[in-house]
Amino acid sequence: MVDLLRVNRVQYVWNEETGDRLPLCYLYFCKYCLDIRSSDNLLHEVDSHYCPQTQDAVSTTEAAAKKNxxxxxxxxxxxxxxxxxxxxxxxxxxxxxxxxxxxxxxxxxxxxxxxxxxxxxxxxxxxxxxxxxTEREIPNFERIHKVFDYYKQIAQKEILDAKSAKKRGNKTLAMQLQQKYASTKSYGRKPHPASPLNAVVSRSKEFQDTKAMDLAPSPTLSLQDVEAISEDAYSKEIxxxxxxxxxxxxxxxxxxxxxxxxxxxxxxxMFVKRSLRCKECQHNLIKPEYHPTSIKFKMELVAIQYVPEIRIVKQPVLKSGERKRITLVAINRTDHTSHITLSRMHQENLNYSTAKSLCELPSNELVVPVSQFHVPEFGMNDDENRTADDSNEIAFRDGNKVGFYVWVTPDETLNDGDDVWISFNMKYDYHSTLALLLQSKNDDKPAEPEVNWLCHRIFVNLGKLGTSN
Incomplete structure (x- = not known):
């Protein structure tokens, strides 16, 4: 196939608000939200640290002590x-x-x-x-630790200030001003425990209990102390x-x-094993095994296993304003037959300037069989689908792959060397198995997968105008 290795040529929109898109192999599918996710839109959680050669797993505390x-x-x-x-x-x-x-x-x-x-x-x-x-000693090692402790002290002070601000949030303005600007001198009288003056004194004592540190500024050099460049610096060979x-x-x-x-x-x-969690529903999409020698996943919801994949099979040399036929293929990797409907995208959704080329899509529904790994007798219904296909729209059938034709007319404003982009909406049926997982053992009637119709926007790069791709 043309884009077997160049996966960036077919991109799926994963953020409808910003229009960000990525290849399908880089995306994840949340079966709870029924939407595709990117790694930038997921929570990354570290499960374990391990050595890449000895495969020894260590705890997060031990990894932090060893500086990872x-x-x-x-x-x-x-x-x-x-x-x-x-x-x-x-x-x-x-x-x-x-x-x-x-x-x-x-x-x-x-x-x-x-x-x-x-x-x-x-x-x-x-x-x-x-x-x-032995490892080489790090220069300015003590200085780095002093700076680290200094900013740790500042963070602790900010926490104390936030707690005190939260406590006095419901006080009147007069009490807040008195607590902020009142003198800490008691003049021989002990303040009342509930007075604002006592709160200021107690807070100052809490801050004094923290480790005080005097961090000296880093030394600087004047222009006269900087080492001069040698005369042969620009002439000698390096x-x-x-x-x-x-x-x-x-x-x-x-x-x-x-x-x-x-x-x-x-x-x-050290390497880490991390799990990915959806920000919307807080469910795990990627959950690896804890042991570093295991390559299996407890949960692996990658989008390529749930969303039909679109690839480029064959295309001619494109010319400006000339109508050409492109062969695309739809691949189904689920355990249910996928029904795909392609439609043109509205003009307001074309957030890419070169995606203005005219695109003629198949009018009929694409029926893509299941993969051969999910059925015992693979290809038994392939003959029925092949006889019902329109030869003007369907190019071939090969297992769980269906090739179809798309007629493209590049925009006349494009010049030779410009990328030709087309865009369309893909609507397909997704069979959710959550009902099967949540079914009680006491239920006599078996639950059936819930059918949900999902839609994604797809952008396809057909290559540069006037060149063979």
């Missing part, structure tokens, strides 16, 4: 590949008898992709495979093979090593 870094895995500083331990033997003189030699086994970290090793930067080999490797790239520097933001000779192995970042 693995304890045993190391990553190559030159590429994203993980380092492996490589053993070698060296011959050394025997300390007891200098005339004899002993064989000692050593280990080094080696990258199987870019061939980088710890020996390239002068790191000594270790005698054991586990342990001995060997880029000895300098790190931008991606290599950003992979270690705390160091940002410039010279390759200063590369050091870094600890691998």
């Amino acid at each position: 870094k693995s304890a045993t895995c190391w990553q190559c500083p030159a590429c994203p590949n993980l380092l492996t331990t490589k053993g070698s033997t060296i011959t050394l003189p025997d300390p007891d008898d200098p005339t004899k030699k002993t064989v000692k086994k050593t280990h080094q970290l080696h990258c199987t992709f870019c061939r980088w090793s710890t020996r390239d930067v002068g790191i000594e080999d270790k005698a054991t495979t586990t342990g001995g490797w 060997d880029f093979s000895k300098l790190s790239s931008i991606s290599q520097r950003l992979s270690q933001p705390e160091h940002q090593t410039v010279d390759i000779s200063d590369f050091m192995p870094k600890k691998a970042i």
Whole structure:
């Protein structure tokens, strides 16, 4: 197919208000709201952290204490590949008898992709495979923690202020002004427990109980103290093979090593398993298994398994103002026969400037059978659907795929090289199985799936005008 790998050519509108759209393989389907969702419109919840190499799962608290870094895995500083331990033997003189030699086994970290090793930067080999490797210290480590504690103190103060503001929300204006501007001096008299003055004193004591910190400002340099550029800075040749790239520097933001000779192995970042939750109904759409070695999902509501997919099969060279026939295909991956109706989109919904090309859609309903994985005798009703098809609208039938023709006339205002977009509405029937799940065991009459008619807006990119795609 034409768009088998270029999935961006067929896009589904997932936000009706803003008109945002994405390919179907990037969307999710909420069977409770009966609508498609994007990852930007879902709540991301971290279920577990795990090491990508050892597959050890850790708790969220332990991962935060380790700064989300693995304890045993190391990553190559030159590429994203993980380092492996490589053993070698060296011959050394025997300390007891200098005339004899002993064989000692050593280990080094080696990258199987870019061939980088710890020996390239002068790191000594270790005698054991586990342990001995140390991570480079982060510069300004103490400064970073002081800044972190300082802003943590500010956040705690804001929480106390919010609590006090909530308590005095129902007080009169006079009492609020008195509480805000009253003096904290009691002049030898103890304030009443319910007085605004006592509230101010108690709140100040709560803030004084917090850890006080004096954060010094970061040092700055004047223009006279900045190191001057050498005279040959613009004339000398630069060997880029000895300098790190931008991606290599950003992979270690705390160091940002410039010279390759200063590369050091870094600890691998832990991976996470996350679940996706709908913001509207608070139901889970993606729920993986907790164990990191499992690739299964407890819940996997991806849109491509519930919404009919539209693809481009065959298309000729498009020319401005010339009517051409395009072959599209509808794919059904559900366990029920899908009935699809295509209709033209209203002009006010065309939020894409190039989607003005005239599009002639099939007038009859498209009946797409179920997938072969859901029926024991696949293709038994395929002959009945094929005899009832109109040859001017239906191109072919292949299992759960139905090819159909679409006549397109590109707009005359388009020039060669411009993208040709068409748009249409797709209405189809969705069989909801929630009634089967909620059915009580005591019910004698079995429940039937509820049929819901859903509609989505689809934009199709037919390629550039005047070129073969």
